[in-house]
Amino acid sequence: MNDHETTEPGQTGHGAALVPAAADGQETLPASLVTDPDHFANPGLPPHVHRAADDNPAAARRAERQVATMFGLSMLFTLVFLVSYFAIPDEATFFLPGIGRAKTQNVVLGLSLGFAIFLIGIGAVHWAKTLMSDVEMVEERHAQASTLEQRAKAVATVNEGVASTQVNRRPLIKYSLGGALGLFALPLGLQVAGSLGPVNVEELKHTIWDPKDNGGKPIRLMRDPEMTPIRLDEVTNGSVFHVMPETLQKYLDEGKGVLEAKAKAAVILMRLDPDLITVPKARDWGVDGVLAYSKICTHVGCAVGLYEQQTHHLLCPCHQSTFDVTQDCKVIFGPARRPLPQLKITVDDAGYLVAPQGFMEPVGPSFWERAR
Ligand code: FES
Incomplete structure (x- = not known):
C-alpha cells in the first residue's frame, strides 16, 4: 500500500487482525496501523547460500554426471520395457504373495515404465537443485495486460531461464535428456497404436x-x-x-x-x-x-x-x-x-x-x- 491509498473499513492491507469498531459494529483497522503504514518492515530476502556446484567446478561436473546417470538409467528401463513388450509371452504368470497370480508382462511393463519416468523426474529435480540458477529474484506486480515491451521482456526472461539451466553449455545433459524423453515416447506410441488397432469381432x-x-x-x-x-x-x-x-x-x-x-x-x-x-x-x-x-x-x-x-x-x-x-x-x-x-x-x-x-x-x- 502506498501513501495515496486509503484504507476502507474491513481492510487491513497489512495482514493485521481486524477489530470491531465500537460505534457501528463494523470492522476497521487498529489505529496504530492507520497512522503508521510502514509498521511492518519489508523483511527482504534471506542471504543467498551458495551451493557446492556454484563455486566448485568439480562438484558441478559430478552433479552433471549424476543427472546424466539418472537419465541413462531411465533409457535402460525404457529398453527393458520395449524388449519385454515383445519377449514376454502373454500367458506367462507368476505368484505374488498376498495378491495371487499376476501376468508377468503386465508387472514388468508397469515397473519398467514407472522406473523410466521416475528416473527422468528425479534427474530433472537433481539438475534443478544442483546446477540451475537458484538466485532469488523479486518480481514486481504489474497490470494484467502486457505491452509489447513487456512481452519482449518476458521472452528475454524465458531465454534467460533457459540459459540458466546451462542446457546449451552441458551437452551431456542435453543429449541424455533428449534420449531419455525420446525413447520414453516410444512405448507410449506402441501402447496407443496397439490399443487402437483393428478389432477382431x-x-x-x-x-x-x-x-x-x-x-x-x-x-x-x-x-x-x-x-x-x-x-x-x-x-x-x-x-x-x-x-x-x-x-x-x-x-x-x-x-x-x-x-x-x-x-x-x-x-x-x-x-x-x-x-x-x-x-x-x-x-x-x-x-x-x-x-x-x-x-x-x-x-x-x-x-x-x-x-x-x-x-x-x-x-x-x-x-x-x-x-x-x-x-x-x-x-x-x-x-x-x-x-x-x-x-x-x-x-x-x-x-x-x-x-x-x-x-x-x-x-x-x-x-x-x-x-x-
Ligand atoms: S457400464 Fe455404464 S451403464 Fe453399465
Missing part, C-alpha cells in the same frame, strides 16, 4: 460358452461361484442366478486365465412368466420363461447384477443403464446403446440347464466396427 464373440471348448457338447450352466449345475426345476418364478459355464472349471483347476475367461462369460439367469416375454426369439431361446443374458453391460462393461423382480428390469449399477427382460433386454434407460446379448439355453436329459451354442454377438461394450 469374431474374437470378441468368442467366450468359453462356445461348445467347441467342450468337445462340441452343450455346456451346463453352473452357479457362480459354487460351480454346481442348475436344474430347471430349481429355478422358481422370480428367482435369479449368477451363472458361469462348466468350461470354467478347467481354468479354475489350472489356476490360469481364470479372470479373463470369467470376465466375458458372466451370465445372469432369471425366470418370469413366459406370457410376459414380448419378443418371440427371446422366448424361444429360453425354457419355460427361464432366460439367460450376458451380465456384461453394453455401455462400458460393468456387471449388470441387479434384477428388479416386479418390473423385470436388469440394472447396471455403474451408470444406471436399465434393460427390460420382457423385451429381450432392450435398453430402456441410461447410456447403453445395445441390448444385453442373450444366451440360448435348453435342458439336457438329466434335467440340467445347458447352452447348446455360444453367444451369437460380441458381449460387452459396443465398438465402432460393429454393425450394432
Whole structure:
C-alpha cells in the first residue's frame, strides 16, 4: 500500500487482525496501523547460500554426471520395457504373495515404465537443485495486460531461464535428456497404436460358452461361484442366478486365465412368466420363461447384477443403464446403446440347464466396427 491509498473499513492491507469498531459494529483497522503504514518492515530476502556446484567446478561436473546417470538409467528401463513388450509371452504368470497370480508382462511393463519416468523426474529435480540458477529474484506486480515491451521482456526472461539451466553449455545433459524423453515416447506410441488397432469381432464373440471348448457338447450352466449345475426345476418364478459355464472349471483347476475367461462369460439367469416375454426369439431361446443374458453391460462393461423382480428390469449399477427382460433386454434407460446379448439355453436329459451354442454377438461394450 502506498501513501495515496486509503484504507476502507474491513481492510487491513497489512495482514493485521481486524477489530470491531465500537460505534457501528463494523470492522476497521487498529489505529496504530492507520497512522503508521510502514509498521511492518519489508523483511527482504534471506542471504543467498551458495551451493557446492556454484563455486566448485568439480562438484558441478559430478552433479552433471549424476543427472546424466539418472537419465541413462531411465533409457535402460525404457529398453527393458520395449524388449519385454515383445519377449514376454502373454500367458506367462507368476505368484505374488498376498495378491495371487499376476501376468508377468503386465508387472514388468508397469515397473519398467514407472522406473523410466521416475528416473527422468528425479534427474530433472537433481539438475534443478544442483546446477540451475537458484538466485532469488523479486518480481514486481504489474497490470494484467502486457505491452509489447513487456512481452519482449518476458521472452528475454524465458531465454534467460533457459540459459540458466546451462542446457546449451552441458551437452551431456542435453543429449541424455533428449534420449531419455525420446525413447520414453516410444512405448507410449506402441501402447496407443496397439490399443487402437483393428478389432477382431469374431474374437470378441468368442467366450468359453462356445461348445467347441467342450468337445462340441452343450455346456451346463453352473452357479457362480459354487460351480454346481442348475436344474430347471430349481429355478422358481422370480428367482435369479449368477451363472458361469462348466468350461470354467478347467481354468479354475489350472489356476490360469481364470479372470479373463470369467470376465466375458458372466451370465445372469432369471425366470418370469413366459406370457410376459414380448419378443418371440427371446422366448424361444429360453425354457419355460427361464432366460439367460450376458451380465456384461453394453455401455462400458460393468456387471449388470441387479434384477428388479416386479418390473423385470436388469440394472447396471455403474451408470444406471436399465434393460427390460420382457423385451429381450432392450435398453430402456441410461447410456447403453445395445441390448444385453442373450444366451440360448435348453435342458439336457438329466434335467440340467445347458447352452447348446455360444453367444451369437460380441458381449460387452459396443465398438465402432460393429454393425450394432
Ligand atoms: S457400464 Fe453399465 S451403464 Fe455404464
